Amino acid sequence: MNLNEIIQKDKMYFMNTFGNRTPVAFNYGRGMYLYSTDNRQFLDFMGGIAVSALGHSHPLLVDAISEQARKLIHCSSLYYIESQAKLAEVICKASCADKVFFSNSGAEANEGAIKLARMYHRKKGNEDKFEIVTLENSFHGRTLATIAATGQDKYQKPYNPLTPKFKSVPMDNMAALEAAVNENTCAIMLEPIQGESGVNPVSLDYIKSVRNLCYEKDIVLIFDEVQCGMGRTGKLFAYEHFGVEPDIFTLAKALGGGFPIGALCAKDYVASAFSPGDHGSTFGGNPLACEAGLAVFRAIKEEYLVENCERMGLYLIGKLNALKMKFGIVSEVRGSGLMIGIEFNSDIAVEVKDKLFDRNILIGSVKTKIIRLLPPLIVSKEHIDTLCSNLGEVLHEITGGHSG
Ligand SMILES: Cc1ncc(COP(=O)(O)O)c(C=O)c1O
16 A cells, blocks of 8 residues: 555544654664655654664564564463563563563553552551652553543543542652642652653652652652663663662563563562452563563663663764754753753744654654654664754754854
8 A cells, every 4th residue: 555545544444543643654664764655764763652672673572573473472361471470580680679560551551550559558458548649741641540640731631530539740849749748648650751741850859859758658659661761761770860769660662672561560568469360461461572571671781772872862962962052942952861852942843853754864742842852772873963964954944044
């Protein structure tokens, strides 16, 4: 089918929750590149929204999935699964978690985290301790509970009445958080670096104070690392930047390198609150998904992708700051590793994204002023140079050469 035929069929049969998508369909991908049905080669700085950490069609991942698919795709968790046990071990040995449960997505992992935090207090006899505090501008997913956790009106309004007992407070404001917490607060849930709302890192002091508050008041601290985990920020897990450990953290996106899998990871004292029957999933942690996860961890280790992410992130941020110096229209470059937001001081984000698309480069935009870069962790200096020279030319076109 050509692109027009695909678009016609999509409009006729697919529920329109994405609006007008970028007019392209991809046939295949290799490394940093995606290839479209109309024979264009795109340099991918969006990585399937922080999913394709190994790039596209990484041989380790492709082989792991194909070999496992030939052996056994699914059997259900009624039975023991070797790759499930192994992947849980890999995550526990690499992180502060003692136990892991696998889901199929980030929202589901967060839903599990919310359930586990509630169960932790219930099992201790605190039946009324079920309120959850989150941060404004957060994003935790699209299920009803995770929408209630997501501190953004635009996601919540259409689904009123929301799942009760969630409230969100401004980031980096300890007084607001302390005022929101009471004897019924069960958990505080946050992204160490907010992704969807434009790459907003939480400050070091704030996270440390939140950690202390949680210890003091027996509140479960949940970090949503669905986007910022798995090496994305230049550490395997984002919490490592802050020198604090959450009681629960969640993963998804890059965990399967594109194969759907999420993980709910917890310290033993919280994880042990789940008894048989308290939680479950038909697909979660099936042999195929877990082999994908194992291949991703293997590639990250063998190819030093966290180290590459840290190095390339610094290189990219340096080049973007040079563009900021040159073009007054760039107001801020922020982020960590290869999770980067660029804020403009006027509404040009979509124009920048579209102009880079015309030049065969994929990036993301957030609202009207921010663009977001989430390239695969295999990105090299050459790819970054290509992005930055094109971005410089686009900013030159938009500003009419007035560097400001
Ligand atoms: C921080 C964060 N949490 C949760 C989610 C939801 O993940 P999923 O779309 O896999 O349900 C996302 C997705 O963008 C996310 O960025």
